[in-house]
Amino acid sequence: MKPHEPTRLTVVGGGSWATALVKIFSENNVSIRWWLRQQADADHIRKYHHNPSYLSDVQINPRKVRVCTSIRDAFRNSDYIVLAVPAAFIADALTGARSKDFEGKHVVSAIKGMIPERNQLVTDWVEEVYGVPAERICVIAGPCHAEEVALEKQSYLTIASSGPDCAGTVAQLLTCRFVQASPLDDIYGVEYSAVMKNIVALACGITHGLGYGDNFQAVLVSNAMQEIRRFVDTIYPKLRDLSASAYLGDLLVTAYSPFSRNRTFGSLIGRGYSVQSAQMEMNMIAEGYYAVKSIHEFNQQYQVPMPIIEAVYNILYEKVSPGAAMNRLKMLLK
Numbered sequence: 001m002k003p004h005e006p007t008r009l010t011v012v013g014g015g016s017w018a019t020a021l022v023k024i025f026s027e028n029n030v031s032i033r034w035w036l037r038q039q040a041d042a043d044h045i046r047k048y049h050h051n052p053s054y055l056s057d058v059q060i061n062p063r064k065v066r067v068c069t070s071i072r073d074a075f076r077n078s079d080y081i082v083l084a085v086p087a088a089f090i091a092d093a094l095t096g097a098r099s100k101d102f103e104g105k106h107v108v109s110a111i112k113g114m115i116p117e118r119n120q121l122v123t124d125w126v127e128e129v130y131g132v133p134a135e136r137i138c139v140i141a142g143p144c145h146a147e148e149v150a151l152e153k154q155s156y157l158t159i160a161s162s163g164p165d166c167a168g169t170v171a172q173l174l175t176c177r178f179v180q181a182s183p184l185d186d187i188y189g190v191e192y193s194a195v196m197k198n199i200v201a202l203a204c205g206i207t208h209g210l211g212y213g214d215n216f217q218a219v220l221v222s223n224a225m226q227e228i229r230r231f232v233d234t235i236y237p238k239l240r241d242l243s244a245s246a247y248l249g250d251l252l253v254t255a256y257s258p259f260s261r262n263r264t265f266g267s268l269i270g271r272g273y274s275v276q277s278a279q280m281e282m283n284m285i286a287e288g289y290y291a292v293k294s295i296h297e298f299n300q301q302y303q304v305p306m307p308i309i310e311a312v313y314n315i316l317y318e319k320v321s322p323g324a325a326m327n328r329l330k331m332l333l334k
């Protein structure tokens with residue numbers, strides 16, 4: 001690539017985070033192929049330069065962004081493939097793409113969830129299924145809600161990879177007027193923490209829906225941080241600073257922000273909605289709903305004590321009432 005040529009990116013996904021990422025990347029010298037699954041959405045963006053279904057105030061720059069609905073077209077000539085579809089649907093979204101289509105490219109996962117049928121991190125799945133080498137994979141993490149990106153509120157991202165090159169370049173591509181992105185070398189720690197903070201936000205929402213107050217929630221979140229530490233230190237021991245924004249910051253924003261899908265979903269459950277009616281009430285996906293099952297099953301072999309994760313699992317998958325599960329949990333917190 002010549003020095004002043006734009007970096008060629010593919011963004012996979014038409015939801016709020018994909019739309020926000022397209023906006024951030026468009027601040028830099030890039031050329032984006034943006035894949036959406038709905039033809040009507042793609043046509044609308046082409047004509048009116050905004051996504052009709054998510055973050056519709058965000059203006060899409062037609063000089064930098066080309067929309068398409070064919071995944072193989074979207075991959076053509078791209079240097080970086082950015083995945084921004086909930087984990088449960090990423091295999092669907094990539095239907096039609098083959099290992100060969102990933103050759104020579106970097107993969108950037110913006111997904112904070114696990115592949116449900118395999119209880120596997122998205123980056124491991126990409127490596128295993130599409131043969132992408134680990135050093136060409138990175139994740140986008142950090143406390144950052146798409147809605148605040150749309151409003152250009154100052155935000156911070158952490159780009160984690162196992163080798164320095166991928167994360168460093170992607171961090172540069174995401175740094176702009178209102179976003180500061182930095183690289184980090186703890187891809188597994190960051191990815192697992194991001195998956196788990198969604199489950200904790202569900203727990204916060206559930207307790208909020210049940211009428212617990214801020215005092216309880218502060219204790220819940222502190223205990224949750226200890227659970228996350230126990231889990232990631234067991235699965236992938238490494239010297240890491242869990243008070244950094246990629247870990248603690250993301251836990252806090254998801255647990256407390258009214259923008260959080262996971263907190264909102266939990267709050268509906270706490271107020272007595274069934275899983276199905278809560279899902280219908282929200283137009284967006286709460287990753288924690290799928291993730292809690294994956295983490296619960298994955299943890300069978302490790303048996304890391306995680307009473308908060310277990311309480312959420314019992315409520316969502318074992319029909320334990322939110323009130324009873326939280327009554328039991330509150331005796332275990334300190």
Ligand SMILES: NC(=O)C1=CN([C@@H]2O[C@H](COP(=O)(O)OP(=O)(O)OC[C@H]3O[C@@H](n4cnc5c(N)ncnc54)[C@H](OP(=O)(O)O)[C@@H]3O)[C@@H](O)[C@H]2O)C=CC1
Binds near residue numbers: 017054084
């Ligand atoms: N939103 C945020 O602020 C942030 C989100 N993330 C992560 O980004 C990822 C994407 O989440 P987000 O953008 O918020 O999700 P949204 O709920 O905003 O959008 C969901 C997306 O999934 C698509 N989808 C739904 N069902 C299917 C299916 N069966 N097959 C293919 N695609 C499907 C939807 O397509 P359609 O519209 O056509 O139904 C839509 O593009 C998640 O892992 C989330 O944790 C990370 C950081 C911030």
Ligand SMILES: O=C(CO)COP(=O)(O)O
Binds near residue numbers: 145
């Ligand atoms: O990861 C996020 C913010 O950093 C988004 O969390 P929610 O999916 O709960 O909105």
